[in-house]
Amino acid sequence: MAGVVQRAFRYRCYPTEAQAAELTRTFGCVRKVYNLALAARTEAWTQRRERVNYGATSAMLTSWKQTEELAYLNDVSSVPLQQALRHLQAAFTNFFAKRARYPTFKSKKRSRRSAEYTRSAFRWRDEKLTLAKMAEPLDIVWSRPLPKGASPSTVTVSHDAAGRWFVSLLCQDVIAETPATTATVGIDAGLDSLLTLSTGEKITNPRHERADLARLVRAQRNLSRKQPGSSNRAKARRKVARVHARITDRRRDYLHKLTTRIVRENQTIVIEDLAVRTMVKNHRLARAISDAGWRQFRTMLEYKATWYGRAVIAVDRWFPSTKLCSACGVLAEHLPLDVRSWTCRCGTTHDRDVNAARNILAEGLSVAACGAGVRPQRESSRTGRSVVKQETSGVTRGTPSHWEGDVKPSAVRGCGLRRTGSARRR
Known part of the structure; x- marks a missing residue:
């Protein structure tokens, strides 16, 4: 509209x-x-x-x-x-x-x-x-x-x-008015693939910083050799800044094109409420997460969805989207990060990221069905609270007896999950 x-x-x-x-x-x-x-x-x-x-x-x-x-x-x-x-x-x-x-x-x-x-x-x-x-x-x-x-x-x-x-x-x-569509999509953010859609499409992570890493290293090494306070150091500092500006501009341009495409093609978009500020404290993944620009992606997605009359739903960060079988609802007990595909006991073989995207979509639609609203609930996510609805609403997740692992049956309310004990999102 x-x-x-x-x-x-x-x-x-x-x-x-x-x-x-x-x-x-x-x-x-x-x-x-x-x-x-x-x-x-x-x-x-x-x-x-x-x-x-x-x-x-x-x-x-x-x-x-x-x-x-x-x-x-x-x-x-x-x-x-x-x-x-x-x-x-x-x-x-x-x-x-x-x-x-x-x-x-x-x-x-x-x-x-x-x-x-x-x-x-x-x-x-x-x-x-x-x-x-x-x-x-x-x-x-x-x-x-x-x-x-x-x-x-x-x-x-x-x-x-x-x-x-x-x-x-x-x-x-x-x-400009954009025609309404019935398409919905769930999005799983990652590092190997920047985004994995519930349709099965995987969007490549361009890794802009890694592409210019050699140039950045040379510029920073040159800067370290300059005398502090000298004009040559100021010139070297500007060269480092230009490399960073090139990386930032390319990332922003890529995310603008990507978010515009997703918003125009889909009426409802479901994402994870990731705690990026906490995740970058992991010194092994901080650089890759920052280079991916997850936070910037979400910000662009939200305001463009408002412009074009689309709905953005954010599911709770503790929802076990990866370990949950999208076919039968069984929760896997253990799924290390190096396992990229796995087979459920129902016989269904899952791609790790595609399965997560499909679970995110189903969870988001169930949240919308229970009337919890379609805007991201960032405050409730920070405090660990999930949107709760009756078991009869939304998408069927299987009976409580299907839930295994660290998540207790009492934690399931048909719409969203609460973090119990040592339950983790993945």
Whole structure:
């Protein structure tokens, strides 16, 4: 179903020396204001149990500009500074809602350098963008057209570690209506195959970092030989950053194409609620998991499903999708990771990943049938709670006597599983 959404369009830009100097000053001031406001809010709470909101920090910014020490804040546009305070307020809101950790200070070397401008701080005329404190428009490479008649509501300029400048324009866009379909798919994420679909299709893992690993090793080895603080070290650091940027760009492009295809072809998509943050603590698999981009894949899948009117269901991470026979419902007692295919006692031979994808699909459809909703339940998954429904609803999983291994019969409720004892997802 067609609809209007807020969508960001990012482009490369090439500012002049004067524009680059102005943007660099703005980035520094944004970082300074953010850190000052964070320090003030932290001190007010720890020492006086006083809560400071956006309005109070905005008043603080006015007083800071009047001091001799921080008078340089008046040299840049005030809008990016105010936006930095709004971003800090949003960070605290997410923290108090237990959606994020406590805000941290911005680093000059490691934090993302960016500044956000609202309508009052830029001019958009004849498809040319001129920011506040600048006399000339930015030189932007229009790699794709903006929506017809679009007018940006906010503009974000950023500078990455590889030395590239980007401008992101937030505009209203109309999502074209996509015909509804009855197709459903279950997705099992992996490393040998990036994704395995319940249809039996296996999507190859491109392993973007491994493809550029030799180039990355050479660049990092060259960086390690340079004298700290020298200009040659800065050049070597940018070469390392360019290799990382190439890996990141290729991974993002691949995942965009993959998620768009899956969303357009299927009405209901079922995935696992994987704890990626916990999984990367395994030092043997952390690099491969990070290279696969599971978290980024899920994020793209969710917002694109919202755009196109599709449903995304996330099954509980403790659901034993691999060890469960999709034909008869028997749970295998032990299934090591090196076993890629196995035969159930009912005589059915399973491909490990395809069987898991089919079980994920069946579980997700049973969750939807019991009325638990189709949006991913991330909060309940973190606390180990599963969606529970009556035994008569959804897809038949076999009688309780079929359940063996570490999962007790009492843990089965026909829709989702609870973690009991040493039960593990695989």
